[in-house]
Amino acid sequence: MNVPIGQHWRLVKQGEDLLGDRFYARTFAFPGPKTQVHTTLIHHLDEQQSAKAILYVHGYTDYFFQTGLAEHFIALGYRFYALDLQGYGRSIRPSTPPNWCDSIEQYGQDLDIALATMKQDGVEQVVILGHSTGGLVVSTYLAQPYKLAERENHYQMPFPEVIGLMLNSPFLALPFPPVILNRIHWPIRIIVSLLPFYFIKAKKATIYAKTLHQRFGGEWDYRLDWKPAEGFNFSFHWLREIIQAQRNLAQKSLSIPTLLCHSRISTIGKDSVEETQQGDGVLDVESMKQAAEKSFQNLTQVIIDKGFHDLYLSHETARSEYLHALDEWLGQLTQAKSKSH
Template sequence: MLQSEVPAPATYSQYVPDILGEGFEQLTITPADSPDYEGDVFSTLVRYQAAAPTTRAVLYVHGFNDYFFQRELAQNYGAHQFNFYALDLRKYGRSIRPHQRPNNVRDLREYFHDLHAALARLREEGNTTIVLSGHSTGGLITSLYVREHQEQAGIAALVLNSPFLEMHQPWLLRKIGIPLMRRVGARWPDLQLKTALSAVYGESLHRSYRGEWDYNLEWKPNQVFGMNAGWLRAIRWGHAQIRRSLNIKVPVLVLHSDRTARRGHPEDVFETDVVLNVAHIRELSPWLGSRVTEHAVEGAIHDVFLSREKVRTEAYRVLFEWLGRVLPAA
């Protein structure tokens, strides 16, 4: 079932300690639509609770070639009296199984089952004011989810971190090459496409190279996972929905860098977005809804909250001041 109706309940494991260490727990979700075209599917909910009891929570969804590893993000939300949850979507990170291709999807609405299940669990645990947040591809997925389910999902606000609203490719490829591959994806969704994405972004993040962060390079490799034609078709469907206007009713915050990297300047990777074109984010953010706040963070990278310390401190300031304005008093 891929349409807008709400599926039957998912099933959940018990919480166990998470790989991120003290304060972090995880449980495994078996979504209502399992199995899919590759077999059984699972998603993983990671939890970090605020020190004092609260009914506020955030659910964070990662990007492409990604999973949740940002302890600092969770701790900042916790310090501001939010219970923090992150969802490793099916076929990503903690949720990958040996019979699956990483990131393999044919319709972005497949992920809605994961989101339904995670949000139901948040509500079961007493969270009544819920913020949904997504980075990059997660920003696209969460925006589409809120558009289709804003009445029953009970989302109070949407926070997007460099959302993937358009392909960052040359005009000829976007207008001719990608539409051709999208048609191919309808017939041969498992056809693997050659990726031309550089490893420079990943190498700028991981502490084994030039970055400050530690994470599992098997789950978030510097040279990104391959893309299937079905994945590309699903993404372009999502982009088409953005351009038709999503009409999201809840407040939306869009954070992104102030600049896209210049070609041939590798040091820009530490203070610009080298993955997406911020001009596309600026252009398309107003199409998300009527209550959109767009904010360019000077010197930010693609994942704003993995930028240098001074930059991400400013991003946290903007985020929590905005949440303080748009959410009801705790």
């Protein structure tokens, strides 16, 4: 199959997703910085008449597998879509290393494809939900100086309106407390800039991974080839691009209604699974909050007690609290939009 979807990308595969018969996946090929790359748009097959949708974007060393999250939004009357970005999950190909990117901005192509396809499906309004690095990706995308109307002109295709942004523990700052981060930010930036092709080899399962996967006693079952417990090899080039994207975002002022959800505390560096499960074992919540407050002008913050880094993967009590926060904010967003029309 080689179905053209406009001149910029091609639909190369479609059909029932690996998550089961309620999910459908479409894979698109398009030119990347060095070679052809792929992105995969997954959607739930219910609520197909709804004009509003959620678009979920995963984090680093990650892919979409959270079927319960999709079903939660379906029950609220939203369509649900999720992206496996180029180089992640369903979109990994032999020609490109997993998680590799030349710049965070390149994922804008994945988001363009997703939004244009959702519009073709009949979606008129979208709320984007980004987790961790996905939160940085979508924030960078929405902070670009050109608007969706200019993308429509570029692609000769209509886009839906993006009416809100929900951030689940977004990677808006490096994982250090603000005082330390202020001291070490420049040295880290210099090191990764001088050694862009250096990799730290992945060796053993992280404590955070052990809090999640059933293999280690966690609650969740997902593909360890796409979300390996030890992570993929860690690229200094990738970290350099993350730092640059964070710096660029810090200089922007986004007016889009935004919800920031994060754990109460950080548990980075804890020695046990039990200690790590008391909070965010990956990022520093104080630096995350400061970065969000700098960039987002219409920001609502919700603290999730004992929430994991991926709040949806937390234990039941924290997960329910997180979903309730999303529901409340979406209800307020809907009311505000109806009053403005």
